[in-house]
Amino acid sequence: MAGPLLTAVPGLRIPVIVGELLAGMIIGKTGFGIVDSANSTFTLLADIGFALVMFVVGTHVPVRDTALRAGIPRAVARAALVGAVAAVFGVVLAHGFGTGHAALYAVLMASSSAAVALPIIDEFALTGPPVLSVKAQIAIADAASIVLLPLVIDPSRAPRAALGAVAIAACACVLFVVLRHFERKGTRKRVQKYSKQHELAMELRFSLLMLFSLAAVATSTHVSIMLAGFALGLVVNGIGEPHRLARQLLGITEGFFGPLFFVWLGASLQVRELGERPAFIALGVALGVGAVLVHCVGRVFGQPVPLGVMAAAQLGVPVAAATLGTQLGLLSAGEPSALILGALITIVATTVAGVVLKRRQTEAPAR
Structure with missing residues (x-):
């Protein structure tokens, strides 16, 4: 309940x-240690929540919108330019802080989080071609960074991670073909009618079965389950997500599994390490501010600066980087928390940008 209660504070829009x-930080490692984030059951539920969050995010990307498809070329160009500038920033930060993680920092700063940015865009009811174009840019950057992260954080496992990403993509393509066939044959509608008559929630069952199957492929090939969830969300969205299924998914995700994942994430962080290594506080701030700055280069293509800031939102990639880096012993003490600190800065910046864009959108008709 901490999330909704904090969001309800007037004027803050947190x-x-x-x-x-x-809330997770308070009850986890940083705070009172009430819960153990390493508990296998807690971790399993959090993984389900992460997969569901990315699934729902994928279903919200308007892949069937012709206006969005028309903006893909410019979105790709902006994402590529952001990546090039982020590479320069990554080298500077890695040299300045002596970590040697230039490629990792570049991917982090170039990444976007559909899980953060798209809900904020929907919450503020932002519309128009530039908004559709930035949605495409966010989706492209999100997917690319998910694929690139395992390659840059641990190059020795890069071939296996690349094969895992290819396997997920191949499975998603097969599911798309199969589901489209059943959609055209009218099978889905017959199943939906039968399910509604007998209150079986068959569409939800099938969706979860596909999600967990893809997540199993991702886990066995050492690819983040966020890629599995996002890929399936795009598939379902491309076919046409039924409104009933959308409500069911939203209920189980936003009502329990999604919040549980974010609480688990907060509980797994050891923010106290930043106090012991103050330099990493500066690193976190530099990563957050750097991400915002590199995404603003979209202005070269005429993109409004607030939309560029919204594209800088991070979450899944820094989370995966912090998790993998800790598990594999690739990051120094305090560095995982610095990555999350940078992500939180981008979330704050995205929220502020959303407020600015909403105000502009509201004032425009009056003029």
């Missing part, structure tokens, strides 16, 4: 996930 992360 994203729900910030409250959930703070």
